[in-house]
Amino acid sequence: MENTSKKTIVGQESLSKIFSFHRMMDEKEIMLVYCGEFSQELNKTLLSFTERKFKAENVEDNTRRKIFNVMVEVLQNISKNKVESTEDLSEVDSVFMLGINNNDYILISSNMIRNDKIPPLKSRIDQVNSLDKEGLKLLYKEVRLNASFSDVAGAGIGIIDIARKSENKLVYNFEALNNQFSLFSFLVRISK
Amino acid sequence: METIKIKATEDTPTVILDCENKIFEISGRSLPEDVVVFYQPVMKWLEELEKAPIENFELSIKLEYFNTASSKLILDILLKLEEIFLNGTPLKVKWYYLSTDSDMKEAGEEYSEIVGLPFEITQY
Numbered sequence: 001m002e003n004t005s006k007k008t009i010v011g012q013e014s015l016s017k018i019f020s021f022h023r024m025m026d027e028k029e030i031m032l033v034y035c036g037e038f039s040q041e042l043n044k045t046l047l048s049f050t051e052r053k054f055k056a057e058n059v060e061d062n063t064r065r066k067i068f069n070v071m072v073e074v075l076q077n078i079s080k081n082k083v084e085s086t087e088d089l090s091e092v093d094s095v096f097m098l099g100i101n102n103n104d105y106i107l108i109s110s111n112m113i114r115n116d117k118i119p120p121l122k123s124r125i126d127q128v129n130s131l132d133k134e135g136l137k138l139l140y141k142e143v144r145l146n147a148s149f150s151d152v153a154g155a156g157i158g159i160i161d162i163a164r165k166s167e168n169k170l171v172y173n174f175e176a177l178n179n180q181f182s183l184f185s186f187l188v189r190i191s192k
Numbered sequence: 193m194e195t196i197k198i199k200a201t202e203d204t205p206t207v208i209l210d211c212e213n214k215i216f217e218i219s220g221r222s223l224p225e226d227v228v229v230f231y232q233p234v235m236k237w238l239e240e241l242e243k244a245p246i247e248n249f250e251l252s253i254k255l256e257y258f259n260t261a262s263s264k265l266i267l268d269i270l271l272k273l274e275e276i277f278l279n280g281t282p283l284k285v286k287w288y289y290l291s292t293d294s295d296m297k298e299a300g301e302e303y304s305e306i307v308g309l310p311f312e313i314t315q316y
Contacts, residue, residue, distance in 0.1 A: 040225040044202050061292050065257070069295075072223050072259050080225060141302060144264055157260045165295070 024099075032098040038079040038111075047071060050098060066165045066190050067105055071098070073158040074188065078111045089178055104168070104189045113184040118174055121184070124156035125170050128163035136164045166190055193240055196233055204230055205255065209237050211246060218269075219254040219288075222262035231265045238272045245281035254288035254316070255296065263299070270307045277309040284310040291315045 024030045031053065034046060050071060054064045078094045094111035113121070128136060140160045147157060163170055168189040175183040198207040205220035224230045241249070251273065258266065270285065277283050285307075287300035297313065304311040 040203070043225075048202065062294065065293060065295065068257060069259075072257070076223075076225060076259060076261075137302070141306065144260075144267055145306065147264065157264070161260045161263075 028100045030097065030099040033095070034097075035093050035095045038075065038082070038094050038096070040076075040079055043072070043075040043079055046075060046096065060192075063105070063190065063192060067098075067107070070107055070162050070165050070188055070190060073162050074107055074109050074186070077158055078109055081111070081113065081117075083112050083114055083181065086180065089181055092177070092183065101189075104191050107188045107190070108186065110183060110185040112177070112181050113174075115176070115180055115182055118182060118184075121156065121159075122172070122174070124159050125172050128160055129169045131163075133164075133167075136160060140164060162188055193244060193246070194237065196237055198233070207234060209234070214246075214248075214250075216250060217252040217254065218266075219252070221256050222258040222266075224259075224262070227259075227261040227265045231269070234269065235272070238269065238276075242272070242276050242279075245276060245283075247282075249281070249283040250286060251284075252286045252288065253300075256290070258299075267303065267306070270303055270309070274307045274309045282310075284312065287311065287313045288316050289313070 021030075032046065032050060034042075036042075047068065051064075051068060054067070059067075075096060078096065083091070092112045095109065097106075097108040099106050099108075128139070131139060140157070143157050143160060159170070166188050168191065171187040171189075173185045175185070177183060193209075193211045195211065196207055196209040198204070200206040200220040203221060203223040205218050205222045208215050208217045210216070218234075222230075251269075253266070273283060273285060287303065289296035289300060297315070300311075300313040304313065
């Protein structure tokens with residue numbers, strides 16, 4: 001068993017995977033990947049890393065700010081909505097990824113979500129995808145004014161803000177893990 | 193009234209509520225995970241202000257970034273100030289935005305459309 005795992009680490013196949021991964025990172029298709037447990041402390045680390053990188057690469061101010069804003073909401077969505085592992089399912093690590101695809105910056109997250117939280121989240125994303133700039137502004141103002149603190153996160157105000165900053169349609173997918181939990185994958189595009 | 197001075201951190205803003213020197217300011221970044229806890233002293237201070245209003249109170253808000261949870265709390269602060277204003281105490285809010293930051297300008301405009309109090313939007 002031990003031998004096999006050692007073999008895979010040094011095997012040709014693994015090395016070619018590393019090469020292609022290296023190339024993707026070198027060409028900035030992928031700029032940052034994190035997989036594991038999320039917390040506000042970790043969010044701060046990822047944010048300051050990204051900020052330094054963007055500053056060093058002279059990314060235009062407005063774009064940099066939009067990415068930072070969206071990244072805060074995406075990361076806090078993960079860290080705030082942590083689900084505890086249960087007997088029939090151990091906790092699945094969450095993923096955050098930042099990269100470039102064609103002329104867009106892309107932010108991707110994937111994390112576990114309780115199945116009962118899917119319908120409001122899905123309808124919120126569908127709703128923001130159906131609205132134009134002015135519609136999003138009105139919705140944002142309305143939800144912010146009327147949501148109480150206890151349900152401000154649940155009201156999906158973060159999603160509305162992400163849609164406003166992104167100015168692109170939000171892409172999502174729910175993959176059922178069992179009858180209690182699903183994997184929620186989310187992609188935000190910010191054009192350069 | 194008690195003076196509040198909170199130093200900025202990576203994810204929380206500078207808060208100065210200083211009656212003696214008449215400096216009232218929230219500036220920097222506001223992205224804490226638990227905004228309610230962070231802003232609790234500010235909300236408490238505003239309740240005191242309501243009981244003992246300060247003449248020509250002027251709050252400067254000069255934020256670089258804020259998360260949506262903070263956005264809700266800033267609205268709460270502004271609504272509290274609106275209440276004090278409508279009760280007859282003249283006051284003013286100054287919203288600062290970086291000249292290149294159109295989103296922050298727009299955020300100020302959106303607040304000014306909601307709350308009924310003197311609201312000045314200034315670039316820096």
